[in-house]
Structures are given as C-alpha cells and as structure tokens.
Amino acid sequence: MDIFTQQLVNGLVLGSIYALVALGYTMVYGILELINFAHGEVTMIGAMVALTAIGMLVGVAPDLPGVLVVLGGILVAIPICMLLAFGIEKIAYRPLRKAPRLAPLITAIGVSIILQNLAMLIWGRQYVSFPEILPTTKYELLGAHISLLQIVIVGLALSIMAGLWLLVERTRLGRAMRATAQSKEVAELMGVNVDRVISATFIIGAAIAAIAGVMVSAYYGLAHYYMGFMLGLKAFSAAVLGGIGNIAGAMLGGLLLGVIEALGAGYIGDITGGFLGSHYQDVFAFFVLIAVLVFRPSGLLGERVANRA
Amino acid sequence: MLERLRQRPRLVFALLAVLLAVLPFMMGFGLGNSWVRVLDFVLLYVLLAIGLNIVVGYAGLLDLGYIAFYALGAYLYAWLASPHFGLHLPFWAVLPIGAMLAGLFGVLLGAPTLRLRGDYLAIVTLGFGEIIRIFMNNLNAPFNLTNGPQGINLIDPVRLAGFSFGKPLHLFGMTFPPTYFYYYLFLGVTLLAIFVALRLQDSRIGRAWAAIREDEIAAAAMGINTRNMKLLAFAMGATFGGLAGGLFAAFQGFISPESFNLWESILVLCMIVLGGMGNIPGVILGAVLLTVIPEALRYLGDLQRATLGHVVVDPADLRMLLFGIALVAMMLFRPAGLLPSRQRKREFAAEDGVAEQEQASLYDARA
Numbered sequence: 060m061d062i063f064t065q066q067l068v069n070g071l072v073l074g075s076i077y078a079l080v081a082l083g084y085t086m087v088y089g090i091l092e093l094i095n096f097a098h099g100e101v102t103m104i105g106a107m108v109a110l111t112a113i114g115m116l117v118g119v120a121p122d123l124p125g126v127l128v129v130l131g132g133i134l135v136a137i138p139i140c141m142l143l144a145f146g147i148e149k150i151a152y153r154p155l156r157k158a159p160r161l162a163p164l165i166t167a168i169g170v171s172i173i174l175q176n177l178a179m180l181i182w183g184r185q186y187v188s189f190p191e192i193l194p195t196t197k198y199e200l201l202g203a204h205i206s207l208l209q210i211v212i213v214g215l216a217l218s219i220m221a222g223l224w225l226l227v228e229r230t231r232l233g234r235a236m237r238a239t240a241q242s243k244e245v246a247e248l249m250g251v252n253v254d255r256v257i258s259a260t261f262i263i264g265a266a267i268a269a270i271a272g273v274m275v276s277a278y279y280g281l282a283h284y285y286m287g288f289m290l291g292l293k294a295f296s297a298a299v300l301g302g303i304g305n306i307a308g309a310m311l312g313g314l315l316l317g318v319i320e321a322l323g324a325g326y327i328g329d330i331t332g333g334f335l336g337s338h339y340q341d342v343f344a345f346f347v348l349i350a351v352l353v354f355r356p357s358g359l360l361g362e363r364v365a366n367r368a
Numbered sequence: 369m370l371e372r373l374r375q376r377p378r379l380v381f382a383l384l385a386v387l388l389a390v391l392p393f394m395m396g397f398g399l400g401n402s403w404v405r406v407l408d409f410v411l412l413y414v415l416l417a418i419g420l421n422i423v424v425g426y427a428g429l430l431d432l433g434y435i436a437f438y439a440l441g442a443y444l445y446a447w448l449a450s451p452h453f454g455l456h457l458p459f460w461a462v463l464p465i466g467a468m469l470a471g472l473f474g475v476l477l478g479a480p481t482l483r484l485r486g487d488y489l490a491i492v493t494l495g496f497g498e499i500i501r502i503f504m505n506n507l508n509a510p511f512n513l514t515n516g517p518q519g520i521n522l523i524d525p526v527r528l529a530g531f532s533f534g535k536p537l538h539l540f541g542m543t544f545p546p547t548y549f550y551y552y553l554f555l556g557v558t559l560l561a562i563f564v565a566l567r568l569q570d571s572r573i574g575r576a577w578a579a580i581r582e583d584e585i586a587a588a589a590m591g592i593n594t595r596n597m598k599l600l601a602f603a604m605g606a607t608f609g610g611l612a613g614g615l616f617a618a619f620q621g622f623i624s625p626e627s628f629n630l631w632e633s634i635l636v637l638c639m640i641v642l643g644g645m646g647n648i649p650g651v652i653l654g655a656v657l658l659t660v661i662p663e664a665l666r667y668l669g670d671l672q673r674a675t676l677g678h679v680v681v682d683p684a685d686l687r688m689l690l691f692g693i694a695l696v697a698m699m700l701f702r703p704a705g706l707l708p709s710r711q712r713k714r715e716f717a718a719e720d721g722v723a724e725q726e727q728a729s730l731y732d733a734r735a
Contacts, residue, residue, distance in 0.1 A: 094487060151696055158703030161430075161641045166699045168634055172692030180685050292494075292630070299491045342502045345495035352492050353480045 061202030066325040067318060068200075072209045072278065074317020075216035079271035080294035081301070081309035082223060083264030089240045089304035090260055092160065096167035097147055098268060099291015100174035101140050103284065105269030106276040107178055109136035110187050117190055125192030129277065136269040143174075144265030145258055153254070171288075178284035186281045193277065212274050219267060220310050226263070227306060236260060240304070293320075296348050302361020311359060320344045392551045396544075403663075404547040408619060410659045411554035412612050417639045417655040418558075418565050418648065419608025424637065425646035426574060427601035428581030430490040432633050433477070433497025437606040439504060439628035440473055441466040441613025443514060446623055449524040452515065459526045463614045470610020471603040478602030482595055497633055504625040519624025526553060526618045533618075550619050557615065561608060566648055568604075577601055642698055644705030653707055657698075662691050 080102055087095040109132035116128045151166040196207040227233035238246040239256045247253050275290060276282035293316060301312025323343030351359065374380075395403040416438060423431045444466040448457045477496050481489055508516035525546065526533040533549045568574045576597045579587035588594045617623050635658060643654020668683035668690075698706070 088487075094490075151700070154700055155703050159645075161645065162699055162703040165638050165641045166696045168638060169692045169695035169699065172688055172695065176685065176689035176692065180681065180689065292498075296491060296495070299488060303487060338506055339502065342499050345499050349480070349492050349495050352484060352488055356483045356485070356488055358488070 062325055063322075064201045064203040066321040068203050068205055068209065070318035070321030071314060072212050072317070073321060074297075074314035075213050076271050076274050076278070076313075077290075077294050077297045077317050078310045078313025079216050079219060079267050079274070080290060081298040081313045082220070082306060083268050084291075084295050085298040085301070085303055085306060085309040086236075086260050086264050088298070089306075090236065090257060091152070091156070091163075092304075093152065093163050094167065094295065095152075095261075095264075096164065096291070097151075097170040097174060098264065099287035099289075099294065100171045100178075101144055101147075101265050101287070102268040102272040102275070102290055102294075103178060103282070103287030104143060104174060105136040105140045105265075105272030106282040106286065107182050107187065107272075107284070108139050109133055109269070109273045110189060110276060110282050111182075112136065113190060113192075117192065125194065128192055129273065133270055133273050136273060137266045140265040140269035140272075141262045144261040144268075148258060148261040153257075171291075175284060175287070182284055184284070186283050187276075189276050189280045189282070191280075208277060212278060215270070216274070219270065223263070223267070223306065232256070232259060293344070296345070299358055300348055300351055302358025305358070305360045308358055308360035315359075316344060316348070319347050323347075388555060392548050396548070401545055401547065404545070404551060406660065406663045408547055408550050408554055410656050411551070411558045412616055412619075413636065413639065413659045414652050414655040415554070415558050415561050415612040415615070416609060416636050417643070417651045418561050419605045419612065420636050421605075421640045421646065421648070421651045422565065422568070422577075422608070423601050423605035425640055425651065426569065426581065427577040427598060429598065429601060430486060431493045431602075431605070432490045432630070432637065433493035433495070433500075434605065434609055434636055435628050435630070435633040436477075436497040436500040437470040437474060437609030438613040438616070438632070439500055439625075440470045441610030442617040442623045442628070443504065443520070443613075444469050444610070445614040445617035446520040446523050447513075449618070450520055451522050452520045456524055459524075459528065459618065463611065466614040467607045467610040470613065471607035474602040474604075474606025475599050477606075478599045482598055494630065494633070497630060501625050501628055501630075504628065514625070517625060519622060519626070521622040523617050523621045523623065525621060526550070528553075550615075554615060554619075557611065561611075562648060562652070569648070573597070573600065638695060642695070642705060644707040644709060646711075647705070647707055647709035650705050650707030650709070654705070657706075658695075661694055662687055665690055 080098065083098045083101070084095060087093055087098070109129075112135035113128055113132035116123065116131050120128075147170050151170050152163050155163040155166060194207055198205045198207075198210075225233075227236060235246065235251045235256045236259070238249065238251055239253050243253050246256075272282075272287075275286065294313065297312035297316040298309045299312070300316055301308025301310070303309075320340050320343065324340035327339050327343055355361075392404045392407055395407055416434070419437075420431065420434045423429050423434070445462050447453055448455050448462045448465065449459070450456075477493065481492050484492055504514045505517055507513040508518075514520070526549075533546050533553070536543050536545045576587065576592045579590065579592055580594055580597055584594055616627075620627075636655075639654040639658045640651045641654070642658065643652065644650025665687040666683060668686055672678070672681070672683070702708075
C-alpha cells in the first residue's frame with residue numbers, strides 16, 4: 060500500500076508541473092488554435108536562466124537562505140521568458156495568423172529548434188546541476204515520504220492555477236481573452252485589442268512556464284538544453300487529455316497524466332507479470348492518452364466539437 | 369526560354385533523365401563522395417515525404433507518428449536479413465513484406481482514430497510513434513527482438529542478380545563506393561512512388577481524399593465511404609514509409625531506435641508543408657531542401673576559417689540553429705509552401721465568402 064501512496068504523491072508532484080506547462084499550451088490553443096511547439100523550450104530557457112542566476116547569487120552571497128536564492132532565480136527567469144514569448148509571437152506567429160494552420164505549426168517547430176540550439180550554444184551540452192541549497196526536510200504520510208520541496212511545488216502550482224482561474228474569470232483581461240477565443244472579429248468590434256490580448260496570453264503562459272521550469276530542475280536536481288522537448292510533449296499531451304483550449308482541462312489532464320505515469324512506473328511490472336519493466340512508463344502514459352481520446356475524442360473536459368459543415 | 373521549354377515536355381523529360389542519371393558522378397567528382405551519400409538520403413526522404421503527403425496532403429489527416437512505419441520497415445528488413453535471427457532472405461522478398469507489414473500497422477493505427485480530428489489525431493499518432501520507439505528501445509528482454517538501444521547491425525546489403533551492393537566497384541581505374549549503386553536503386557523506387565502518387569491524385573480515390581480533406585460531411589453525403597478512404601490513406605502512406613524503411617536498413621547496414629525519433633516525423637512533416645502540401649513537385653522540393661541544407665551547413669567551419677581565420681563557433685552547434693532560422697524564414701516568406709498546388713493558390717486568393725467556408729475546415733486556408 061505504501062508503494063501506492065508514494066507513487067501517488069510523486070505523480071501529483073510531477074502532474075502539477077505538467078499542468079502548469081499545459082496551461083500555456085491550452086491558453087494559446089484556445090485563442091489561436093495553434094500548437095505552440097516552442098512552449099516546452101520556453102520552459103527550458105526559464106530553468107536555464109534561473110539556474111544561471113541562482114549560481115551567480117550563490118557566488119555573490121553564499122550566506123543567503125536557499126529559498127531566497129531560488130526565488131531570486133525565478134524572478135530573473137520570469138521576465139526573460141515573458142520577453143522571449145512576446146518576441147516569438149510577434150516574429151513567428153503574428154505574420155501567419157491568416158495563413159493555413161500548418162504554416163505557424165512549422166514556424167513553431169523552427170523556433171523550437173532555434174531555442175534548443177541557442178541554449179546548447181550558451182549553456183553547453185552537459186547537464187547543469189541544481190545547487191543543493193534547498194532544505195531537504197522529509198515528512199511521513201500514510202507510509203509515503205514527502206519532501207518539503209514536493210509540498211511547496213504542489214502548493215505553488217495549485218495557487219498559480221487558482222490565480223490564473225481568477226484572472227480569466229474575474230478580470231477585464233480575462234474577459235477579453237475569453238471573448239477573443241470565441242471570435243476574434245466580434246471581440247474586435249466590441250473594442251477588444253485582439254493583438255494585445257494574444258500577446259498577453261503568450262506572456263502569461265511564459266511566466267507560468269518559467270516557474271514550472273525552475274520546479275522541474277529543482278525537483279530532478281538538474282537542467283539540460285534538451286529537457287524542454289519531452290516536458291513540452293507530455294504537457295501538450297496533458298492539455299489534449301483534458302480537452303485542449305480548456306483551462307480546467309489542462310489542470311486535470313496534467314495531474315492525471317502525472318499520476319498515471321507514476322502509477323504505471325510502479326505497477327506495470329506487476330500488471331504484465333514482469334514482462335514489461337518500469338522503463339515502459341511512457342508507453343503506459345501514451346496508451347492511456349490514446350484510449351481516452353478514442354472514447355472521448357475531444358478530451359475529458361473538452362466541448363464536443365460539433366461537426367461543422 | 370522557360371516558355372519554350374514548357375511547349376516541349378519531351379525535351380524537358382529527356383534533360384531531366386540525363387541529369388538524374390549523371391547526378392551522382394557530378395556530385396561525386398565535384399563535391400566528394402560524401403555527397404553521393406547525401407543524394408541517397410535525399411531520395412529516401414523524398415520517398416518518405418511522398419508517403420506522408422498522401423496522408424496529410426491528400427487526405428488532410430495530420431499524422432505525427434509517421435516515422436513509426438519507417439521504423440517497422442527497417443526493423444523487419446533487419447530481422448529477415450541479418451545475423452540477428454540468422455535469417456538471410458533476399459532483398460526482393462523482404463522489401464514487400466516490410467511494406468505490407470507497415471501498411472497493416474497503418475490500418476491498425478487508423479482504425480481507432482477515425483473519429484478524431486485535427487490536433488487530437490496528431491497527438492494520438494504521435495503517441496503511437498513514441499510507443500513503437502519505446503518498444504524498439506526496450507524489447508531486448510525477455511527475448512531479444514530489437515537488441516535495445518544498441519540496435520541491429522551487420523544487416524545484409526542489397527544483392528541483385530548476384531551483384532552485391534556491399535562492396536565498392538573498381539572500374540576504369542576508379543573506385544565507386546556502394547552509395548552509387550544505391551542511388552540508382554533508390555531513384556528507381558522513388559520515381560515509381562512519384563508515378564503512383566501522381567496517378568493517385570487524380571484518380572477516383574485521390575478525389576475522394578480531397579473531398580474528405582475539404583469537408584468530411586459533404587464527402588460522406590456524396591456517397592464516399594469516408595471510413596474506408598481514410599484507412600486506405602493511412603495504409604498507403606504507411607506502405608511507402610515501410611518501403612523507405614527497408615531501403616534504409618539495407619543501405620545503412622545498421623539500425624537503432626535513435627534513427628526513428630519524433631524529430632524525424634516532424635522533419636518529414638516540415639518537408640511537405642514547406643514544399644507545398646498536396647503538390648508532388650513541392651513535396652519533392654521540400655524534401656530536397658531540408659535534406660541538403662543541413663549538409664551544406666557542414667561547410668560553416670570552412671567558411672569561418674576562410675573569413676575569420678579560425679573557427680569561432682563549432683559548426684556542429686551552429687548548423688541546426690541556422691536550420692531552424694531557415695525553416696522559420698522560408699515559412700514566413702511563403703506561408704502556402706514554396707510550390708503550392710494550383711488549388712491551394714486559388715484558395716489563398718479566394719473572395720471573402722469562399723475564404724470563410726475554408727476557415728471551417730480544419731487544416732486549410734483561413735480568411
């Protein structure tokens with residue numbers, strides 16, 4: 060039983076990170092119907108920038124408490140990622156807004172390649188490790204070990220999700236975003252500055268991605284120029300699982316995918332009688348994804364897309 | 369000049385045939401034998417792009433797991449013609465089996481995804497591709513099927529009528545590496561594929577695919593069996609992929625899961641979108657460009673040495689960066705692709721009412 064709770068906890072931590080990245084995908088998709096392939100790379104840049112800043116801070120002020128140092132890293136990473144996402148949208152997506160849908164997908168892939176290789180040029184091919192400055196306190200709950208870091212990650216992720224929810228549902232900007240998602244033309248007629256709303260969507264997604272990037276690198280203790288790809292893929296899968304374009308769906312999908320993956324890693328050997336080992340955890344995750352989509356073609360919380368004639 | 373050539377298609381064909389026939393020698397003597405190898409890969413990617421174009425360009429089904437079929441063809445070839453299982457079946461027997469197996473998997477993948485549209489289809493096919501790759505990576509236990517991440521090597525080279533493609537040929541005091549023989553083999557297969565794809569395009573089937581791509585409901589209303597047609601598109605595209613995979617395995621003599629990652633699927637998709645989706649000359653152009661550009665960028669090191677005196681940035685690091693920039697720039701420059709089909713060009717210049725209609729269909733021009 061304690062394996063179960065332990066994997067459940069690990070899955071929830073991983074899942075809340077997926078959910079944060081998935082939010083960026085789903086917000087952009089909701090408004091532009093674009094798979095922002097570069098979003099995973101923005102997350103990676105966030106992690107890398109934050110790690111560099113953290114390294115500098117540790118060098119300058121070694122006595123500073125670890126939490127403050129990491130906070131400083133996040134505060135450096137957020138504006139850089141925001142700027143990056145703003146630029147990406149302006150250069151690579153905006154000119155193609157009226158082009159066929161696959162054109163911006165290709166530029167998104169191009170941007171993703173560019174960011175990956177830029178990161179490789181700047182930070183090198185090797186893993187960058189996260190300095191051991193955070194407290195390693197562990198608690199026991201129902202036979203599972205939970206570290207303080209895990210609690211903070213989940214707590215922070217949940218509060219960011221709540222904050223985003225409030226932003227979208229309760230503010231003027233949020234209303235403008237929802238209006239733009241429904242119809243750009245009508246929103247424009249109602250006085251919404253659509254370009255600005257789209258930029259804002261990218262910027263908000265990037266800020267969340269930066270935080271998620273720091274979380275991943277803190278959780279695994281390292282960052283790598285290639286980390287954005289798999290993370291982005293998983294997060295996008297999570298967004299689709301929940302119903303792409305739907306913010307609550309991205310949260311649900313992320314948490315679910317994380318838990319499925321963790322439980323899959325823990326139990327797949329037992330289920331298949333030792334035939335498949337834990338390195339099949341990704342197969343398990345993708346298999347569940349496919350199964351869900353086959354039975355609910357527009358995701359768990361997605362609207363049933365009416366067949367448009 | 370161009371006008372005059374257009375009036376004489378036979379002359380153009382003859383010129384093209386001569387050019388294709390002597391191309392490896394021109395490349396080999398002009399740029400070195402490594403470029404003949406690049407030429408072989410260009411042909412393989414053209415074959416892959418033509419296969420994927422059937423699924424994405426003709427039928428409008430966004431497939432991000434296409435490379436899985438390439439992998440299946442390659443692994444089947446490796447199982448049946450290498451010391452891995454001790455089997456050494458002849459080339460002509462293995463290649464069709466690989467293509468058929470890939471086609472079968474195309475249907476197996478297609479069947480559950482028939483209800484899915486657009487991005488949901490993309491993510492499911494992507495998941496399928498990843499599943500195949502992970503299995504290839506891990507099926508060295510409990511029984512050794514794929515030899516895991518090490519892959520399978522010592523795959524038999526192609527042997528045609530007693531002539532082995534495995535050894536270089538010495539002729540007239542010159543040495544021709546196997547890449548030359550493979551060039552002509554690949555050229556033959558690719559030309560055949562181009563012929564099939566062109567004939568399909570204007571056939572009853574091709575028109576049914578176009579109808580499904582533009583509007584599935586209207587297509588069904590016109591009496592097209594959309595289920596069978598979609599499955600046929602998946603199967604046909606997958607068959608081409610499997611064929612390319614078998615050729616790749618024989619050519620390379622070694623395969624590993626590394627060669628079949630998601631990036632390859634994405635790259636092939638980029639080729640057809642960049643070149644001009646649905647239009648065969650465009651697809652070929654896209655495949656040629658996206659294969660040659662990264663190779664040409666290998667000369668960056670020499671360029672730096674010539675202009676700056678020493679290598680400032682490792683060309684291997686710079687290569688993909690510039691590739692990404694080129695991809696973005698070309699797409700911004702020609703959003704409909706470099707050589708769009710006549711129909712797409714018209715759709716782009718459509719009047720508002722027509723354009724609005726187009727907006728509704730998932731992967732087409734938007735107003």
